[in-house]
Amino acid sequence: MSDPVVTLSSLLQPVFDALADDGAADPTVRPSEHADAQINGALPLAKRVGTNPRELAQRVVDAGALDDVASATEIAGPGFINVTFSGGFLSAELATVSSDERLGVAAADPSKTIVVDYSHPNVAKEMHVGHLRTTIIGDSLVRTLAFAGHHVIRENHIGDWGRPFGMLIEHLLDLGEDAAADGLTQGDLDGFYRSANKKFDADPEFAERSRQRVVLLQGGDADTLALWQRLVDLSTEYFNTVYDKLGVLLTDDDLAGESQYQPLMPDTLARLETSGLLVDDDGARVVFPPGFTNRDGDPLPLIIQARTGGFNYATSDLACVIDRVERLDADLMLYVVDAGQSQHFQMIFEVARMAGWLDDTTQAVHVPFGVVLGEDRRRLRSRSGEPIRLVELIDEAVERAAAAIAEKNPDLDPDERAEVTRMIGIGALKYAELSSDRVKDYVFDWDRMLSFDGNTGPYLQYAHARICSLFRRAEVERAAVRTVPIELGEPAEHALALRVLAYPTAIDATLDTYSPHKLCTYLYELATDFTSFYERCPVLKADEPTRTSRLALADLTARVLAHGLGLLGIDAPERM
RNA sequence: GCGCUCGUAGCUCAAUGGAUAGAGCACUUGACUACGGAUCAAGCGGUUAGAGGUUCGACUCCUCUCGAGCGCGCCA
Numbered sequence: 096m097s098d099p100v101v102t103l104s105s106l107l108q109p110v111f112d113a114l115a116d117d118g119a120a121d122p123t124v125r126p127s128e129h130a131d132a133q134i135n136g137a138l139p140l141a142k143r144v145g146t147n148p149r150e151l152a153q154r155v156v157d158a159g160a161l162d163d164v165a166s167a168t169e170i171a172g173p174g175f176i177n178v179t180f181s182g183g184f185l186s187a188e189l190a191t192v193s194s195d196e197r198l199g200v201a202a203a204d205p206s207k208t209i210v211v212d213y214s215h216p217n218v219a220k221e222m223h224v225g226h227l228r229t230t231i232i233g234d235s236l237v238r239t240l241a242f243a244g245h246h247v248i249r250e251n252h253i254g255d256w257g258r259p260f261g262m263l264i265e266h267l268l269d270l271g272e273d274a275a276a277d278g279l280t281q282g283d284l285d286g287f288y289r290s291a292n293k294k295f296d297a298d299p300e301f302a303e304r305s306r307q308r309v310v311l312l313q314g315g316d317a318d319t320l321a322l323w324q325r326l327v328d329l330s331t332e333y334f335n336t337v338y339d340k341l342g343v344l345l346t347d348d349d350l351a352g353e354s355q356y357q358p359l360m361p362d363t364l365a366r367l368e369t370s371g372l373l374v375d376d377d378g379a380r381v382v383f384p385p386g387f388t389n390r391d392g393d394p395l396p397l398i399i400q401a402r403t404g405g406f407n408y409a410t411s412d413l414a415c416v417i418d419r420v421e422r423l424d425a426d427l428m429l430y431v432v433d434a435g436q437s438q439h440f441q442m443i444f445e446v447a448r449m450a451g452w453l454d455d456t457t458q459a460v461h462v463p464f465g466v467v468l469g470e471d472r473r474r475l476r477s478r479s480g481e482p483i484r485l486v487e488l489i490d491e492a493v494e495r496a497a498a499a500i501a502e503k504n505p506d507l508d509p510d511e512r513a514e515v516t517r518m519i520g521i522g523a524l525k526y527a528e529l530s531s532d533r534v535k536d537y538v539f540d541w542d543r544m545l546s547f548d549g550n551t552g553p554y555l556q557y558a559h560a561r562i563c564s565l566f567r568r569a570e571v572e573r574a575a576v577r578t579v580p581i582e583l584g585e586p587a588e589h590a591l592a593l594r595v596l597a598y599p600t601a602i603d604a605t606l607d608t609y610s611p612h613k614l615c616t617y618l619y620e621l622a623t624d625f626t627s628f629y630e631r632c633p634v635l636k637a638d639e640p641t642r643t644s645r646l647a648l649a650d651l652t653a654r655v656l657a658h659g660l661g662l663l664g665i666d667a668p669e670r671m
Numbered sequence: 672g673c674g675c676u677c678g679u680a681g682c683u684c685a686a687u688g689g690a691u692a693g694a695g696c697a698c699u700u701g702a703c704u705a706c707g708g709a710u711c712a713a714g715c716g717g718u719u720a721g722a723g724g725u726u727c728g729a730c731u732c733c734u735c736u737c738g739a740g741c742g743c744g745c746c747a
Contacts, residue, residue, distance in 0.1 A: 125689075135689050135728095142727055172690050173727070217747080257747060353747080379745050388673060389743060395674095401745040408747045435741050437675060465676080466740080474740095503709055531684060535677065536740070542696095543683065547709040549695035550684075557709055564707060604687075616685060619694085626710065635706040671709085 097192045097199030098600045099180050099593065100124055100132045103164065110158045111136055114151065116144050130169070130177035131593055137174045148174030182583040185592045189581045192596060193651050198658055200599045202244035210248045210419045211237050213431035214345055217254035218330040218352075219263050221285040222337055222485040224467045224475055224539075225433055231528045231664065232464060233431040234343040235611040239662045243606055248423055251345050252415070253334075255327050255352035259288075261309030264322045265301060266291035272325065279329040282336070282486055327352070340489050342521060343664060351415075359414040360406045364399055366417075370450050378402035384445035387438070397442045409443060416447045420457055427458050429609065434463035434534060462609045465536035475539050489524065495545050496520030499553075504671065511670070518666040519553055520545075525665050526552030530615040550619045555660060556667055558622035561629065562653035563669040569635055569646060576647040582640065587628040591648060594624045598655050602662075611663060618659045625652050 107122035114120065120140045127133035137155055141148035152170045161168055166181035192199040213233025216222045233249075241247045266287065267275045278287055294301045311319040331347065338345050364380065367373045372382045374396070381396035389395045397409045419425045430440060440461040447453040469475040477483050496519040500507060507515065527544035530551075531537045547553045566573055583589045601617035604610075634645040657667040 123687090123689080125687075127690090128693090129690070133689080138689080138727060148727075175690065254747065259747090377744085381744085386674095387743085390672065392673070396744065398745045403745080405745085407745065409745095411747085433741090434676060438742055441675085463676080472739095499709085504707090535684090538683065540683075546696080551695085553709075554695095557707085561707060561710090568706060607687085612685085616694095619685095623694085627712090629706080630702095630711045633706065637706095670707090 097188055097195075098597050099164065099185065099188060100126055100597065101600060102188075103132055103134070103161070103178060106160045106164065107134065107136070107155065110155055110160050111140065113158075114144070114154065115140060126597070127177060129171065129175075130167075131180045131589075132178045133171075134176035134178065137176060141174060152176050180589075180593070182589065185583055185589065185596070186581050188596055189592055189648070189651065192598075193577050193581075193647065198598055198655055199596065200243070200602055204244075206244050206246060207426040208246045208248065208424055209240055209427045209429065210250055210423055210425045211240070211429045211431065212250045212252050213237075213429075214343075215252040215254065215432075216330075216334055218327050219259075219279070219284055219291075220254070220288050221282075221482075222334065223482040224485065224488065227485050227488065227524075228464050228467065228528060228533075229431045229433070230338075230341065230343055230345075231525050232462070232533055232611060233429075234341075234345070234664045235525075235529055235614075235662065236429065236431065236462070236606075236609055237344060238664060239602065239605060239611070239614070242662060243602060248425070249345060249349040250351040250419075251349045253327075253331070253350060253352040255323075255330075256354040256357060256411075258309055259291075260312055260323060260326070261305035261307070262291045262295045262301075263288070263326055264308050264312070264319065265304045266294065267322060267326060269294075269301075276325075276329055279326075280332055282333055282484075284330065284333065285484070327354075337486055337489070340486070340521070341525075341664075342666070353408075353411050356411045356414040356418065357406075359418060360410045363410055363414045363417060364406075367399060367413075367446075367450060372446070372449055373399065382446050382449070384442050384449065386445075387442055395442075397446050409439075412439075412443045413447060413450075413452075416443070416452055416459060420452050426456065427460065429460050429462050431462045431464070434465055437461055437463055460609070462533070464533040468536050468538045470538070470540070472538065489521070491541070492524040492545075493517055493520035495541060496523065496553075499545060499547075500671070503547075507670070515668045515671050518668050519556060519671060522552035522556060522660070522665040524552075525663060526555070526615065529611040529663055530619075532612050533610060550615065552665055553671075555618055555622050555656060556665075556671055558625050559653050559656045559660070559667040560669060560671045562625070562649045562656075565634055565646065565649055571643075571646060573650050573653075576643060576650050579640075579643050579647045581647050581651075582644045584641070585628075585632050587624075587631045588645070588648060591621075591624045591628045591652065594621050595648075595651055595655055598659070601659075614659055614662060618656060618663075621652065621656060621659075625649075625656075 104122050104124040111120040111122045112118055122134055122136040124132055124134050137152040138148050141151040149170055152174045156168050164180055164184040165178050167179040169177040171177050211233055214230040216226050237247050237249055295305055312323055367382060373380050376396055379398050379402045380400035381398050383394045383396050387395035398407060399410050400406055419428050444459045453459055467475045493516055497516045500516055523544045544551060547557055583592050601614055605614040632645060637645060660667045
């Protein structure tokens, strides 16, 4: 762990333990606006042992644990201890990090097996803004968890089963496979679904065929299954084009559709039966998890088997839990699903605990997110009131980035330009998704997300590109400065160094609550610290050894920036 | 009706129970024959929806009120 604030905490732990009445006290070290770090732990401890907090703080300082790392300490206010780190200490820490491919981030111990359930589009249905959120947030969490050293299993729980498939298969037959395939692979999924639905409502004969087709599908009829598979294949082919555009990690190997859990559902029912949780309720087979009520204040059941004998999505989700726990050996399951589903997941997880499939060491967590709002602060829609297609959003982001580059950097090499345009457009879109607290609704605004000022993707990419430019001008290889000592003379250098070293803490905080916006905030602060440094500390014009020292600090900054952006699924171009 | 989530500067967003609640945009003012101005420095702007409570200390935890969004039995 390279973060000096964390180092400080471990240095102080024995001091606090010794001063405590019961042998244990938290030093509570935090980054500070008043110094490099502040120690808050003297205040609660003084209260506990009945002494003056400032005097206790003085005893902490006098214990000498800080002498090797601090150039100054000060007791402030009611009993805070402000610490300024010595340049020598920070330089030594920077040297360690610079030689470390993991940039100071320790590998998780223990490493867990973590299943991340995200994206989950529906077969023969368009992907919309909501899919963007789950896909981007999920992708970022997957990348970050994997880097942290966990065994991550991606699962794309696509909606590939259920009653609408009778109608969709019949519609496929009516259109002819080739015509249907053209429409679906070109991304007109909504058109396909809508016309099928329309026919279902208008044409009783079609509706009847559709119902019979569902029966055939559920009965495992080979021809029907082949048609169903065709629909799934065409849709996943389309989803893959969207994933390619977005640059996310999902592949066909990650597909784990609802259909996959159908064979497991009778067993799920049987196990609930055996465990005595299953209750007959008005002909349906249900479980009543405690604490849930319906409109009338009566207990709310989770319906496992409908009166008709059919299973539904609760059953499927429970079968899925069992599969992830028993086949995949998951320690943790993350469900990146919109916040509207939270009661559903609470009930699922509670029933799974009651059944013994989940416990303190095998957990499931709903990672909810809010809705994307338009300027009017209502759910984002197109002008005609339809949900906006995800591909259109992606394409527009890239178009807008292209316009910006044409204006700002018209001389950029044409070959490089297309690639850079994509990186900036997609990066801006992703960063906008990730940079605010996921649980809140957020307002979608093209101009803001593509702005080069403020907490945006392009601003971070620009800071990175500037550093690359520095090295091009200097005609120095980036790798060549990675063993040179970094001296911290100026306050801006000191501040930047401290920020660079806080990278592991930023990752910890991000994973602690599965909140990518914390990593975004860190990277933004890193970029602003860098630009302040860049304005105040000339690099190329400086005399040696300052020049090379500053190049080394810039290189390390760029490595952390590019790496952090990588964890968000965002590329960092070398020029833009 | 019950439940969940949210409410922070004019706008968009931050803030592990720590000091004077921070950024960006907008507005005002500075800094360019430029290590990439796609920038930086500074100013203006707050009863953290409201009222209680816990705490040495509350945007943060608890209770209530108000407001917004979403969910609430055999669809997924």
